[in-house]
Amino acid sequence: MFFSIIIPLYNRPQEIKELLDTLTLQTYRQFEVLVIEDGSVNDAEAIVNSFADKLQVRYFKKPNEGQGFTRNFGFERAQGDYFIIFDSDCLIPANYLEIVNNSLAANYLDAYGGPDGAHDSFTPTQKAISYSMTSPFTTGGIRGNKKAIGQFHPRSFNMGVSRQVWEKAGGFIITRLGEDIEYSIRIHSLGFKIGLIPDAIVYHKRRTNFLQFYKQLHFFGRARINIYKFFPEQLKLVHFFPAAFTLFVFITIILNILHWPIACLGNIILTLIILLIFFHAWWKNKSAKIAILSIIAAFTQLIAYGLGFMQDFWKRVIFNRS
Structure with a gap:
């Protein structure tokens, strides 16, 4: 061929x-x-x-x-x-x-x-971003994972x-x-x-850095709404997860600022998520430094995607603007 x-x-x-x-x-x-x-x-x-x-x-x-x-x-x-x-x-x-x-x-x-992965020559930040983009805790294994659920794109x-x-x-x-x-x-x-x-x-x-990564993932969040405009049936519940996570993080921060006791529950959940990402990334990359950077990458990914998704959902779905 x-x-x-x-x-x-x-x-x-x-x-x-x-x-x-x-x-x-x-x-x-x-x-x-x-x-x-x-x-x-x-x-x-x-x-x-x-x-x-x-x-x-x-x-x-x-x-x-x-x-x-x-x-x-x-x-x-x-x-x-x-x-x-x-x-x-x-x-x-x-x-x-x-x-x-x-x-x-x-x-x-x-x-x-x-699938995609990280080369040995990549910087620790690039390896952390690669982990975040392929981790089951951020993308759900949809990007080249044999065990991914649903139609493969x-x-x-x-x-x-x-x-x-x-x-x-x-x-x-x-x-x-x-x-x-x-x-x-x-x-x-x-x-x-x-x-x-x-x-x-x-x-x-x-x-190559988290600011560029943020901009890219914000764009990806907006892209999901663009796909919805072509194929409404392709907008699944899982696509709302980054937006829900983003709202959860912001609400937890506000509750901590207000010293509301319920903030403790949010803190516990966020701590568990951080530990889960840290130890999984450490196991995957055999590096504590990359594991720490992977926490930053994962939160950057989810929040950037969530904000981009909410921005265009509000503008293009709720208000039906182009």
Whole structure:
């Protein structure tokens, strides 16, 4: 099978170099790479072209439209039987394409997703953020977990679709705010077979500090409401959990300020949550420092998502504003 790897890029020249370095090490060699610069000010043309003797790579520039429509640009120019999309801040294990090719040969999927994790080279903060984004206590195991409950929706940091999917479903119809979830749901609705390839892991750097992480997760909370506007049935009770958690934290803080005795119950619950995250993260990463940072990452994730969710729920669902 011949793969087309499609990578949208926006002002990340160093990160695309690191990603392309990992692709030169792939044990399965039947692939091309399309890098699409999405209106970057700091472009990576020279860096990408420096890989011309190591990879079958093509570089494109276009005006800024966002990652969804930039992937469509790549789909339209791809030559492969199967399209794979990565975020530009990923590192790809050397056997990734071999795993995917063997898996599709044994059990063909029209579209697939894979999990993400933290590379040994990541900073403690990046490892803590990676833990938070994959922890059962924050995401419920929906991002590449074999035991996740409900319909599996591949995410665009590590996602593949066949040419047949693109020909029938088209590409992304929104460019931001949950575009990959909308696409996954639409692929499901057309009867295509979608599944998880659990060993097709990528190492996802994500945001490098907690402020950037907060902004990203606030955006994700808003994206869930955007998905609701397309598919109301996809808004589940579990999606309200970060908002409920956020309200619980704020109410507990206010009760402590007012010295109300009931605040003790909230303090006990929060302490138990903190201890649970700490010891689980310590067990996963074998580092007390990362475990402490994981507490910060988990609270940042849940509160940022909760606030973004409540903001757009109030504006777009209650008041029906666009």
